[in-house]
Amino acid sequence: MTQSFVIIGDGIAGSSAAETLREEAPDADVTVITDEGESLYNRILIKEFAKGKLPEAPISIHDESWYDERDIDLRLNTLVTDIDPEAHAVETHEDETIEYDKLLVATGGTPTQLPVENSDAEGIHHFWTFQDARKIRESAESADDAVIVGAGLLGIDLAAICGAQGVEAKYLMRGNAWWRYALSESGAEIMHDAMREIGVEPVFESGVDRFEVDDGGRIVAAVDPNGDRYECDWAGVAIGLNFNTEILHGTGVKQNDGVVVDQHMRTNVDDIYAAGDLTRFYDTILGEYAQNGSWGSAKEQGTIAAKNMVEPESAEFRWVSSYSITHFDFPFLSFGHPTIGDDEVERKYSDTEYRRLALKDGKIVGGVLIGDLAPQSAYKRLMREERVVGDQKEILLEKKFDADELAPPQEQ
Amino acid sequence: MSRSIVRPELAVRRVESVPSGSRVRHFDELSDAAQDRVLAAAEGEATDAGPLPADLRENEVIVFTRLYRVTGR
Structure with missing residues (x-):
């Protein structure tokens, strides 16, 4: 009997899993379901698109023919509304039921919204999808001033977009240094100097208390907890991710600030695996559970999950991730x-x-x-x-x- | 684990723009060995010698602090 593999999510984790499943199980049914309207694109390069350094075309990795050629059933614009582990089936928003032998959840995350007044105003951007990048590029190309929030690896991309698009920006940080959990003030100062050189001013011991909007509901300024007001044409917010785990509600899949998986990408529920940003995986190098949001890690997790979906415990995730900033x-x-x-x-x-x-x-x-x-x-x-x-x-x-x-x- | 194969006809060179139709990848998508080759190119070190990592493809462009292209000599 033909095996049936269902993957929820067509980011790099889901897509690498689909490719591996087709290689490892040539006769199996492979279905990829995503609520996005476009197939896999290069999430690492969307910052270069938003900076105006790359056109759209090279950002796309797989067009729909890639799935056709591999006999992978791609379902775009399709939301999974329920998973039934007993029946081994998922249900979509169109009330379609798709049965699986093995299921991979690779739904990633959604940017966290600042819990402040007017945080959903027009002109406030989060930076995660290609569609986000298009909107940010459009805003940046017609702006003079911006505010950036989120003193980490994603926030600095927004700062670099401002620099590349000639937008003067205030980079509001809660602490006294950029990415203060990973490098000292001495190291961070190198990054601060680089930001200043491109017209982005770091503002320390700051953050956002509220956004101010005009009569049309569009952002006009950010006010920090000190009462200082920063006028802006748009704002970029990158303070973290909320994992897209709503569909796991009621499945019994264990979560602990992420979906808990072992080194085989296996959850605690039979025949359900997870891969990518949303996992808290057992790191065999550290000897403890860990998380990682890098592209390479997600790709490898997808590959490992797929191998184990075909042949349980045949592959182990053992990976040293890396992430670079190449804006300066x-x-x-x-x-x-x-x-x-x-x-x-x-x-x-x-x-x-x-x-x-x-x-x-x-x-x-x-x-x-x-x-x-x-x-x-x-x-x-x-x-x-x-x-x-x-x-x-x-x-x-x-x-x-x-x-x-x-x-x-x-x-x- | 990345592999290296001998392809002496290829090298990593800096370019000013992305040629139309080129495959483009970011430095973070490369194997450690390929990253080292791009780093050497960025440092202006001789990049024509030695095996080229298997995951670098001819004519692709790598986004690093500048653009680098895998080209024939």
């Missing part, structure tokens, strides 16, 4: 989990070069590199190999880091 003259790269750990080392080499490594039990668990990314693959390899290197910090921070200079690994 110098590059920035974070890898692993730079916001955790019980120890750290850092060094600033120049006004545009900085490195910080997060360690746990003497092992590298993440890091941030600014300016010189040359050591990135060596650090990732040490993390992947779980090498104990916490007693060799000076070598780790040498400007021309050479992993061969580290003491040989001890037998465990």
